[in-house]
Amino acid sequence: MTPPPALEAVGLDIHFGHGARANHAVKDVSFKVGKGEAFGLIGESGSGKSTVLRAFSGLNEQYDGALLLHGQELPHHRDKAFFRRAQMVFQDPYGSLHPRKMVNKVLLEPLAIHGLDRPQERVDAVLEAVGLGTAFRYRYPHQLSGGQRQRVAIARCLVLEPEILLLDEPTSALDVSVQAEILNLLARLRQERGLTYIMVSHDLAVVAHLCSRVAIMNGGEIVEQIPVADLRAGRASHPYSRELLAASRGAA
Template identity: 55%
Template sequence: MTMIDIRDLTVSYGKNENEIQIVKGVNFQVAEGESFGLVGESGCGKSTILGAVAGRNKQWTGHMAIAGEEIGRKRTRSQLALQQMVFQDPFGSIHPRHTIGRTLLEPLEIHGIGQRQERIEKVLTDVGLPIAFRYRYPHQLSGGQRQRVAIARALILKPRILLLDEPTSALDVSIQAEILNLLKDLKEREKLTYILVSHDLAVVAHLCNRIAVMQNGTFVEIVDTRQLIEGNITHPCTRMLRDGSRGYVAA
């Protein structure tokens, strides 16, 4: 089954003479249970695609379908719950004056979901945090622990899709590996579909089945991980990114 179907997606910022196209007619499909990576240099449009899929950016044209349902610029609450985002900076995306429990409770209240305490306890366990962490504040957690909370918040609505925007780039290398392994385990356990945005080809190769390389708002090449590892790539931009990750992108 195709979980995400994107055709001729164009995303702009500004209006009239100030309008700038950031994403220029990209096409891709992501199968249920697949991890699809978007890589490229800063400003190429990869996070903008993620924002459009999530419903955060409404200035787009084209065709978008999630789980077989046509998606428009205005989303229903159930459509919004179907895909959740995990952001780059866990400290910036979590309210500093709310306990972790309060942070996890909020989406359940917004969506009118019951069994709230049980869900909070389960999702903390799922991301490898003690249940007692629900009483802590973000400043009392390490960067890796805060990112686990951000993942827990995304998971608590039981989405089918996680949209991951540079989820490890603000973390130390050793903690990056822990978070990537956690995401890999969660994908298998919860049967999730991922779109992962990163500038780091090694990070994407660790988690993704297929990878789209972006430059100036368009896809210049889509490769699977095996092609990347073996160097079976054609575009100079892909080769440049691979060379920059040499020693990390390996079998």
């Protein structure tokens, strides 16, 4: 018997506001992500991709349709156990870290919330895993480079040993030279830990580096789902997908 997908969206619909000013941000979005897969959501700003990710993460509880984890429908209001299993890496690594807390405290907090044992041992191990080392425990975010801050943000997610990472443009705030380092780190961590990723990005090259399959969004809808090999080869069937690929090549 085939196991259910790790994550699934079924007819996801999201509105913001009411009446004439209502914004239908996500329209009947459905897709499946297999266990251990890296799946990308790509599209221009305002296409609805980050809104989908926030619904999966539990940050937006107002949606219609269903979101499933291993075949079980998730409640709109997530419990603590969900956040042990699924964590989100945000776009801005500086904004997502408390400026007045040392790295050690930032990483110990989720362990205290979830009551996990050997907290300091776990913190040291996860700092090594993201390529920083234990000396970084006693630094503040302002003492770190953008790439180092994003490594800390990834470590904060990994310290709970989740099975799913939701990646919201995780390299867009970084220098181009650092982007590849973070993408390579994420690829290695997925392989080593059997993680499942949903990655949101407007950058086709970034998604192609990490993901095996992508859904292309426009105006709140998924217009096409294709393998990354087809994306790289420019084999897209929907007119908007072809337009996006052409624009991406022009910017390269």
